[in-house]
Structure formats: C-alpha cells, structure tokens
Amino acid sequence: MRYNQTEIKKGIKLHTINTEKFKTNLTAVFLTTKLTRENVTKNTVISALLRRGSKTMQSQEEISKTMEEMYGASFDCGIDKTGDNQVLRFYIETVNDNYLPQKGENMLIMSLQKIFDIVFNPYIEDEGFKQEYVEQEKNNIKQKIEGKIDNKARYSLDRCAEEMYKNEPYGLYRFGYIEDLKEMNRENLYEYYKELISTCKIDIFISGNIDETICQGVENDENIQKLQEREPNYIVPKELNKPLSQKENVITETMEVTQGKLILGLDVCIDKEDLRYDALIYNSILGGSANSKMFQNVREKAHLAYVASSSYLRYKNNIFVNCGIEIGNYEKALELIKEQIKDMEKGNFTEKDIENAKKGIISTIKTIDDEQDTGITYYFGQELSQSEISIEEYIKRIEKVNKDDIINIAKNVSINTIYFLRGEVEEKH
Amino acid sequence: MQVIENLKVKEKVYKEKLKNGLTVLIIPKKGIQKKYMIWGTHYGSNESSFIVPGEKEVTNVPNGVAHFLEHKLFEQENGINSLDVLTALGVEANAYTTNDHTAYLFECNDNFYEAMDELMDYVQHPYFTDENVEKEKGIIGQEIMMYDDYPEWRVYLNAMQAMYHNSPVKIDIVGTIETISKIDKDILYKCYNTFYNPSNMTMVICGDFEPEAILEEVKKRLIDTKASGEIRRIYPEEPESVAKSRIEQKLEVSTPLYAIGIKENVKCDQTSEKNEIIRKHIAIEILLNLLFGRSSNLYKRLYDKGLIFNQPSLEYEFTNIYAHILITGQSNNPEEVYQNFKNEVNKLKQEGINQEDFERIKKMIYGGYIREYNDVQDIARMFLSDSFKGIDSFDYLEEIEGITVKYLEQILNDVFKEEKMVISIVKN
Numbered sequence: 103m104r105y106n107q108t109e110i111k112k113g114i115k116l117h118t119i120n121t122e123k124f125k126t127n128l129t130a131v132f133l134t135t136k137l138t139r140e141n142v143t144k145n146t147v148i149s150a151l152l153r154r155g156s157k158t159m160q161s162q163e164e165i166s167k168t169m170e171e172m173y174g175a176s177f178d179c180g181i182d183k184t185g186d187n188q189v190l191r192f193y194i195e196t197v198n199d200n201y202l203p204q205k206g207e208n209m210l211i212m213s214l215q216k217i218f219d220i221v222f223n224p225y226i227e228d229e230g231f232k233q234e235y236v237e238q239e240k241n242n243i244k245q246k247i248e249g250k251i252d253n254k255a256r257y258s259l260d261r262c263a264e265e266m267y268k269n270e271p272y273g274l275y276r277f278g279y280i281e282d283l284k285e286m287n288r289e290n291l292y293e294y295y296k297e298l299i300s301t302c303k304i305d306i307f308i309s310g311n312i313d314e315t316i317c318q319g320v321e322n323d324e325n326i327q328k329l330q331e332r333e334p335n336y337i338v339p340k341e342l343n344k345p346l347s348q349k350e351n352v353i354t355e356t357m358e359v360t361q362g363k364l365i366l367g368l369d370v371c372i373d374k375e376d377l378r379y380d381a382l383i384y385n386s387i388l389g390g391s392a393n394s395k396m397f398q399n400v401r402e403k404a405h406l407a408y409v410a411s412s413s414y415l416r417y418k419n420n421i422f423v424n425c426g427i428e429i430g431n432y433e434k435a436l437e438l439i440k441e442q443i444k445d446m447e448k449g450n451f452t453e454k455d456i457e458n459a460k461k462g463i464i465s466t467i468k469t470i471d472d473e474q475d476t477g478i479t480y481y482f483g484q485e486l487s488q489s490e491i492s493i494e495e496y497i498k499r500i501e502k503v504n505k506d507d508i509i510n511i512a513k514n515v516s517i518n519t520i521y522f523l524r525g526e527v528e529e530k531h
Numbered sequence: 532m533q534v535i536e537n538l539k540v541k542e543k544v545y546k547e548k549l550k551n552g553l554t555v556l557i558i559p560k561k562g563i564q565k566k567y568m569i570w571g572t573h574y575g576s577n578e579s580s581f582i583v584p585g586e587k588e589v590t591n592v593p594n595g596v597a598h599f600l601e602h603k604l605f606e607q608e609n610g611i612n613s614l615d616v617l618t619a620l621g622v623e624a625n626a627y628t629t630n631d632h633t634a635y636l637f638e639c640n641d642n643f644y645e646a647m648d649e650l651m652d653y654v655q656h657p658y659f660t661d662e663n664v665e666k667e668k669g670i671i672g673q674e675i676m677m678y679d680d681y682p683e684w685r686v687y688l689n690a691m692q693a694m695y696h697n698s699p700v701k702i703d704i705v706g707t708i709e710t711i712s713k714i715d716k717d718i719l720y721k722c723y724n725t726f727y728n729p730s731n732m733t734m735v736i737c738g739d740f741e742p743e744a745i746l747e748e749v750k751k752r753l754i755d756t757k758a759s760g761e762i763r764r765i766y767p768e769e770p771e772s773v774a775k776s777r778i779e780q781k782l783e784v785s786t787p788l789y790a791i792g793i794k795e796n797v798k799c800d801q802t803s804e805k806n807e808i809i810r811k812h813i814a815i816e817i818l819l820n821l822l823f824g825r826s827s828n829l830y831k832r833l834y835d836k837g838l839i840f841n842q843p844s845l846e847y848e849f850t851n852i853y854a855h856i857l858i859t860g861q862s863n864n865p866e867e868v869y870q871n872f873k874n875e876v877n878k879l880k881q882e883g884i885n886q887e888d889f890e891r892i893k894k895m896i897y898g899g900y901i902r903e904y905n906d907v908q909d910i911a912r913m914f915l916s917d918s919f920k921g922i923d924s925f926d927y928l929e930e931i932e933g934i935t936v937k938y939l940e941q942i943l944n945d946v947f948k949e950e951k952m953v954i955s956i957v958k959n
C-alpha cells in the first residue's frame with residue numbers, strides 16, 4: 103500500500119492510496135469549512151442539493167440510473183462536524199475492473215468524472231438552484247433536524263455536547279436549525295454555494311488499484327481546472343489548554359424512554375500534541391473496551407448497564423462517558439462512574455491494563471490498510487490536524503506511553519457536564 | 532478438503548466435514564492482515580421446542596434461551612470471562628444471536644492462535660451456576676429495555692406480529708423480562724448439550740492462511756465429542772394468512788416509521804430444486820429495486836411529493852420455516868406510501884417488466900455481490916449464515932446470469948400478493 107499526496111492548487115489536494123487488496127475502488131471528495139452558527143444549516147442544505155442533480159445528470163433519477171449502470175456504484179454523501187469544522191463528504195465506490203464481466207470499461211475514471219460533476223458542477227437554472235429541489239430539500243432537512251430525538255442514545259450525546267459547548271461552534275447541532283431554513287431561497291443558496299466552493303478546503307481521495315496517469319487525469323478534469331486556488335477557510339484542531347472546570351453542570355431532561363441515558367462530558371486539558379496518545383490510552387482503560395473500568399465495574403460487577411463505555415474525541419480533546427441505566431439507579435450509577443474517574447487519578451489500574459489498552463489500539467490502527475474507507479478517514483484526519491504520522495510512527499508513540507503519563511492525563515481530566523435523559527415515571531422491572 | 536473456486540470474484544473456499552460432524556469452511560485471503568474466525572451453531576430464537584437426540588419426549592424451553600446462552604458461554608469456571616481474555620489479546624471479540632443461529636467470533640491482526648485457543652476453549656466448556664445465571668438476568672434486562680426504546684426495532688417486531696400467527700419469528704430474540712426470569716442452569720445445560728454438538732455447528736475462517744495447516748490447528752483444539760443424531764425441531768403450525776393487516780404503536784419519534792411486510796408460504800418439509808431459493812432471492816431483490824429502488828418511478832414520485840426523504844431499505848428474509856419481504860423507512864404518511872406501493876405492484880403486474888430496467892438492475896446487483904468479498908468479516912459471516920440455510924454463497928454469482936424477465940414475472944405474481952401484505956407503523 104502506498105499513500106501519496108499532491109497539491110493541485112493552493113487549498114486543493116489529491117490523496118492517493120494505492121492498494122490491490124480490494125474488489126473495489128473508492129473515490130471521495132471532502133469539503134471542509136469552519137463550523138459557524140451562520141452557515142451550519144446552509145451547508146446541510148447544499149450537501150442535500152448537490153445530490154439532486156448536476157449539469158450532465160440533471161435529476162436524482164439520472165444519477166441513480168448512472169450508478170446502477172456502473173455495476174451498482176454506490177454514491178453516498180453526508181455531513182458531519184469534525185472538531186470546529188463542518189465537512190461535506192461525497193463518496194463513489196465502484197467495482198474494480200478486474201471483476202467486471204466485460205473488459206474494457208474503466209470504472210475508476212468514470213467514477214471520478216461523476217463525483218466531480220456532482221460536487222463542482224451542480225444543476226443550475228437562472229442563476230440559482232432548481233426551485234423544486236430547494237423546496238423539497240428544505241423540507242427534508244427540516245425532518246432530518248426533527249429526527250434528532252429518534253435515537254435516544256445519540257440524542258443524549260448530542261444534548262450533552264450542546265450543553266458542554268454552549269455558545270461555541272462545537273455546541274452547534276451538526277445538521278443545523280429549522281429557523282434558518284425560512285430565509286433560504288434558490289438564489290441565495292447558489293450565491294452561498296459559489297462562496298463555499300471557492301473558499302473551502304478541498305481534499306480528493308482515491309483508494310484502489312490506481313495507475314500513474316490518474317493524477318494527471320484529475321488535474322486535467324475540466325471541473326477541477328475551473329476551481330480557483332484559495333486560502334482555505336477552516337480550523338486546524340488545537341490542543342486545549344484552558345483551566346479545569348470547577349463546577350459540574352448537571353442537566354436532567356424527560357422524554358418517553360424505558361431506559362435512562364446517562365452521559366458525562368469530560369474535559370481533557372492537554373497542551374502538547376504528543377499527549378493525545380496518552381489520552382487515548384487513558385480513555386481505553388476508563389471505558390474504551392470490554393476490559394475497561396466502566397465495562398467491568400458498571401456492567402459486569404454492579405450489573406447496572408448493558409452499554410457502559412467512553413470515547414475520546416481527539417479533535418476536541420474531550421471524553422464522553424456513556425451509559426444506559428434503569429432510571430431509579432441514577433445516583434448509584436453516577437457515583438460508581440465518578441469512582442472510576444477518581445480511580446484513574448489515583449493510579450488504580452495495572453500494567454496489564456495498560457498493556458491491554460495498547461494492544462487494542464494498535465490492533466485497530468493496523469486494520470487501517472485493510473478497510474478502504476477507514477484508510478481515507480485516517481489520512482484525512484492527518485491532513486486536517488496537519489500532522490504527518492505514519493502508521494508505524496503512530497504505533498511507536500502508543501507503545502511508549504507509561505503509567506505516569508496516564509496519571510498525568512487523569513489529573514487533567516474534569517467533569518464538565520452530566521446529562522441524564524429519563525422517563526416520566528419511574529418504573530421498576 | 533473439497534475446494535470450490537469462483538472465477539468471477541476470484542476466490543476459493545475450502546470445505547471439510549470432520550468426523551465429529553463439524554463443518555469447517557476456510558476462505559484464504561492473500562495479503563490481508565485482518566483475520567476472522569467465527570463459530571456458529573444452527574440454533575437461534577426459533578428453537579424453543581425440540582426432541583433431544585435419543586429421547587422421546589418433547590422439550591419446551593422459555594423464549595430467549597439461545598441468546599441467554601450466548602451471554603453465559605463467556606464465563607469460565609475459574610471466574611475468568613473469556614471476553615476479557617480476548618480483549619486483552621488485542622482482538623475484537625463478539626457474539627450474536629439471530630432467529631436461526633448463534634455465533635462466536637473474533638477479528639484480529641496479531642495473536643490469532645492465542646485467540647483461537649480461547650474461543651475454542653470457551654465455546655466447548657460451558658460453566659453455569661445458579662448465581663451466575665441470576666446475575667446475567669440484570670444485564671439482559673437492561674438490553675431488553677434498550678431495545679424497547681429503539682423505534683426501528685419496534686417497527687420491525689410489530690411487522691412480524693402482524694404477518695405471523697404462531698411462527699417463532701414473531702418473538703423477540705432476547706425474550707422478555709418475564710420469560711428470561713424462568714431460565715435456570717439446567718435449561719441452559721440441556722440446550723447447550725443438544726445444540727452445541729459439533730454436528731450442528733459450522734466454523735468459518737477467513738484471512739491469509741494455508742487451508743491445510745489451519746484445519747490442523749482447528750482439529751488440535753477440538754475436544755473429543757461424538758456426532759449426535761438429528762435434532763427434531765418442532766415449530767408451531769403457521770396458517771397461510773396474515774395475523775393482522777396493520778399494527779400501530781406510539782413512541783416519541785419525529786417522523787413516523789413504517790415497515791411493509793409481504794408474507795410468503797414456506798412448507799417446512801418442502802424439498803425444492805437446488806438453488807431455487809437463491810434464484811428466488813435474486814429475483815425478489817431485482818423486483819424490489821424495480822419497484823422501489825432509487826431509480827424507480829415510485830421512489831421519484833414519493834420523493835417529489837415529500838412523502839419520503841430517503842431510500843427505504845428493501846429486504847428479503849428467509850429461513851427453513853418462514854420467508855418474507857420487508858420494506859422499511861420513514862414517512863409523514865405511511866398509509867399513502869403503502870397504497871402507492873400496492874398500486875405500483877399491480878401496475879408492474881399489468882404492464883410487465885421493462886427489459887432495459889431489468890438489465891440495469893441486474894448489473895447493479897451483480898456489482899453488489901462482488902463488493903461483499905472486500906472484507907474478511909463480511910465474507911465469513913455470509914458463508915456462515917448461508918451454510919445454515921444450505922446455501923453455497925458463491926452460487927449467487929452464478930445464478931444471477933440465468934434470471935430472466937419471465938422468471939421475475941412469475942415470482943412477482945406468486946409472492947407479491949395483496950392479501951399477504953401488512954403494515955406496521957410507529958408514530959407519535
């Protein structure tokens with residue numbers, strides 16, 4: 103496997119991952135822009151509008167037929183927040199030519215043409231998006247935003263992040279806000295699209311069986327050629343060095359749920375990039391695996407939960423502890439979770455725990471080469487944080503973390519927000 | 532070992548049935564670091580009434596035993612939990628229970644043989660006590676409650692309730708708080724001894740291995756067990772009709788969820804021609820995409836009207852005792868989606884299938900089958916679940932070529948019957 107990157111123009115990069123392991127080729131285009139209250143909803147609507155049609159495939163139906171004709175190429179797009187940025191992601195996956203029943207078709211070149219066409223060459227009428235598409239997508243986005251409540255576990259995490267980052271970009275809901283939709287029309291959305299496309303960071307990924315000429319092909323593509331160079335408008339994730347929060351922010355909300363969802367948002371205050379590896383191990387011991395304190399003590403010993411875990415978000419340096427519990431057990435569970443966090447600080451974990459955590463993380467890192475989309479996500483993460491660490495180097499850094507390093511992280515962890523979603527009535531089963 | 536090669540996807544599977552009755556499938560993947568091992572028993576939530584080989588009396592057990600066993604097998608006599616051991620090895624270990632099988636698995640890069648030691652050890656050495664069985668009821672109880680809050684799960688289960696009168700597919704795989712309260716260690720041992728005999732099990736290994744060598748490694752780790760006779764599985768009689776045409780449940784959701792089900796008749800003792808089930812499966816996949824796929828008229832019409840805002844999932848589920856189609860999605864007006872779908876089915880029956888659309892969808896489905904061979908996990912799981920259905924997964928790639936418009940039209944008329952359709956809705 104070989105990874106390469108080329109700057110096509112300032113702010114626009116082509117990344118290639120050359121590998122023969124897969125039956126498929128995967129192409130991706132990521133548009134990265136600052137997450138702001140002003141633009142968060144617009145970006146979601148733009149992402150939805152782009153998949154409605156391009157100049158050469160003017161409707162969803164035409165895009166779908168094209169993809170089906172390409173042996174079921176799958177076209178996907180999505181939007182998410184990565185640190186303080188919003189990323190519009192587009193993917194096309196096609197079957198590698200070696201596995202097609204007829205020879206002579208070049209699916210990779212075709213998928214690149216199609217993905218550029220969809221992202222950079224949208225269907226436009228009279229200086230605006232198509233009226234009908236705009237109305238429909240505004241309506242769809244409204245439903246999507248309203249859908250926030252459907253998955254209670256996900257909702258609780260979102261709510262905890264909102265409370266924890268009140269008035270900060272990261273506290274924004276990733277799909278935006280219903281009230282923003284009113285002001286949007288086909289012209290001002292197109293104006294915004296032009297602004298976005300000329301200022302955002304653009305990363306193009308190709309993973310698969312690639313021949314040398316592909317880079318030239320990308321550079322010569324007419325949709326790529328018409329893009330201007332830019333000083334990309336995005337935020338490089340930085341280490342957090344703010345004072346530990348002194349007060350825990352406690353929020354309880356009610357909804358129709360059978361099981362209570364308890365989320366703790368923790369700040370991890372670290373001032374050096376290197377400390378992220380220590381934080382990763384800290385999280386793994388606290389709640390990152392089946393060997394973790396959360397899983398062992400909250401689930402296996404106290405039987406308080408089925409889900410009892412934690413995850414570390416390196417772009418924001420925080421940890422979310424996540425538990426589904428019986429509503430009546432709130433106090434008990436909270437106390438037990440806090441005990442686990444204190445235990446970390448006291449160094450109540452073993453060399454074996456550290457060893458296990460390292461093995462788990464290293465094993466995950468090694469699979470990056472074996473999964474096309476994970477590979478792309480990894481190199482994009484490196485690109486965003488402007489660090490160029492090879493997989494080998496990453497593993498080395500994980501390996502050298504020791505107990506003191508982890509305790510040092512534990513001392514710089516504090517509970518910022520406790521969020522509890524509970525039902526109306528306390529039920530005992 | 533029997534070697535089956537598929538030239539389309541350029542993969543091979545090595546197959547061996549051992550003396551103790553265990554079936555082993557090995558799919559070598561050169562150059563891939565990930566390795567996957569899965570060991571399954573042909574035993575899931577469908578089996579709650581059966582005759583143990585050698586016995587005369589029927590054994591009836593509470594719902595949820597297969598899943599309960601899945602949880603409990605990890606616990607060892609020395610107090611160690613095998614999941615901890617596997618996790619400590621840096622491997623990704625898990626287990627799951629479906630309607631017709633239970634499986635134990637791990638995925639790893641390093642420490643494959645150590646993990647194999649542990650997996651094969653714990654699956655072959657159950658250890659149940661009154662105390663450890665009681666403890667598990669608390670954890671599974673939380674799991675059941677978690678599912679109660681998943682609208683996707685509710686809408687699915689209600690669709691089963693609507694289609695079926697008696698079939699075990701209508702019960703929740705995990706059981707209920709009430710049924711699991713009746714489970715004790717004797718029940719667990721009885722079910723374990725019956726269904727975890729090697730002759731009722733299949734193992735699949737996928738990764739960069741030499742097939743002969745890895746088979747020897749498997750044999751070394753097997754304890755001495757004799758193949759048992761056939762387990763008589765007793766399933767309730769299922770009428771052809773649907774139980775209820777419609778079920779609605781209230782849950783706090785933003786947009787209603789719907790599941791349209793189409794029940795098919797399956798005779799338990801049906802001996803159909805080899806691969807007929809595969810051809811039918813492919814035909815139904817093509818039909819569903821023609822009717823409601825991303826490029827279909829129905830999809831376009833409902834999308835433009837704002838009745839749907841994403842692609843509904845289109846599935847065909849089947850075992851030896853039931854088969855049905857499921858279309859699930861979200862809409863502000865599920866009834867209208869349902870009515871439009873029915874109309875579209877009638878229209879297709881009357882107007883016939885367009886050759887061009889058919890060829891295009893066929894290409895798409897072919898590409899989808901090829902893509903399933905990317906990842907060791909997908910490959911191993913596919914071969915395992917297909918093997919319990921008596922299917923060789925490669926045959927999908929071979930059979931698709933022979934599917935014709937005429938055959939599709941026959942399946943369309945046989946399976947897509949209005950009186951066999953139900954709808955389940957979850958809304959505020």
